[in-house]
Amino acid sequence: MAENPGNDHSIEQLYRTVTSERLSEAVVKQLEALIVAERLNAGDAIPSERRLSELFGVSRSVIREAMRTLERAGLVAIKPGRGAFVVQPSAETVSRPLSFLVRMRRGTVRDCVEFRRFLEPAIVRLAAQRRSADDIAALRRALEGMDAVAHDPEEFIEYDLGFHSALAEATSNPVFLLVLDSTISLMQETRQRTMHISGAFERDRREHHAIFERIVASDPDGAEQSMIDHLASVVRQIESVDAGADAVK
Numbered sequence: 385m386a387e388n389p390g391n392d393h394s395i396e397q398l399y400r401t402v403t404s405e406r407l408s409e410a411v412v413k414q415l416e417a418l419i420v421a422e423r424l425n426a427g428d429a430i431p432s433e434r435r436l437s438e439l440f441g442v443s444r445s446v447i448r449e450a451m452r453t454l455e456r457a458g459l460v461a462i463k464p465g466r467g468a469f470v471v472q473p474s475a476e477t478v479s480r481p482l483s484f485l486v487r488m489r490r491g492t493v494r495d496c497v498e499f500r501r502f503l504e505p506a507i508v509r510l511a512a513q514r515r516s517a518d519d520i521a522a523l524r525r526a527l528e529g530m531d532a533v534a535h536d537p538e539e540f541i542e543y544d545l546g547f548h549s550a551l552a553e554a555t556s557n558p559v560f561l562l563v564l565d566s567t568i569s570l571m572q573e574t575r576q577r578t579m580h581i582s583g584a585f586e587r588d589r590r591e592h593h594a595i596f597e598r599i600v601a602s603d604p605d606g607a608e609q610s611m612i613d614h615l616a617s618v619v620r621q622i623e624s625v626d627a628g629a630d631a632v633k
Contacts, residue, residue, distance in 0.1 A: 395431065398423060401441035411440055411450035419459055419470055426472040430460065496567050497622065501615045503564065504548070508607040511554035512599050519554035523596050526550055530592060534585045541575040547592055554599070584621060591617060 398418060418424040430436070433451070437444045451468055454460035461471045511519070529543035545568060552561040591614040598607035 395435075395439065399431075399436070399439035401439075407442045407446045408449040408453065411436070411442065411446060412453050414440070415450070415454060416459065424470050426470050428470045430468040430470065432467060494622065496571060497615065497619055499567060500571075501612075501619075503560070504551070504615065505608045505611050507551050507555055507560050507564070508595060508599065508611045509604040510557065510560075511551045512602055512604040512607040514556050515554040515599055515602075519550065520600060522550040522553065523547060523599065527589075527592060527596055530589055534589065537576065540585060540588075541572055544575060544588065544592070545571055547596075551595075551599070587617060588614075 399414065415424070415430070424430070430451075431439065433444050433447050436447045440447070451460060451462060455462050455468075459471065460468050462468045515523075526543050526547035530540055530547070533539035533543065548571070549561060549565065552564045555561075591610070595607060595610040595614060598610050
């Protein structure tokens with residue numbers, strides 16, 4: 385397999401001898417930097433273990449440890465008999481470990497909703513200002529899905545979460561989507577706890593349509609207020625469940 389450094393620079397210019405005490409960590413940082421700078425691109429073959437050992441000036445066991453770390457991070461795919469290749473990072477690559485960390489720190493549904501009450505009003509403001517035709521189409525598809533499965537909690541929740549992800553996508557700021565997606569499992573738990581409440585489906589559909597209309601109208605103030613109203617409704621639903629009530633006033 386031919387080495388593919390991703391540009392016209394010689395391979396010796398891309399890699400620097402490692403002298404750090406945390407050798408594998410230093411190797412990981414260099415390779416991550418090359419991927420971020422797009423000097424190594426998705427699909428590029430990474431030099432062999434032996435070659436990397438020479439380039440970095442470390443043992444092959446250090447290289448193996450570094451490659452395992454990059455594979456766990458979702459940045460590299462190791463194919464037996466073929467070598468290692470750069471893969472396209474995805475939102476899931478980052479959001480899954482973040483979601484795990486939230487749970488390890490005993491993050492609760494209420495913590496998740498509190499976080500959303502700060503984050504999502506800012507998201508919809510930007511979405512109303514920056515949304516594209518493709519963003520509008522994605523939001524509309526999510527709403528149509530919610531309308532079509534209005535009495536199927538599991539399907540409804542999937543479209544609900546898809547709507548919120550599409551809002552984050554519409555900001556054109558990938559950090560919003562990555563951070564929002566890190567709470568996706570807790571958001572699912574939130575909706576699962578409240579979907580049996582009388583009128584919850586219709587209320588959620590109405591609130592999401594209101595947000596959508598303000599996004600389409602490029603009305604950041606209206607979009608923000610609609611999101612604030614929606615999240616306040618979610619809080620009332622959770623409080624109703626906690627109190628044992630079967631309806632939200």
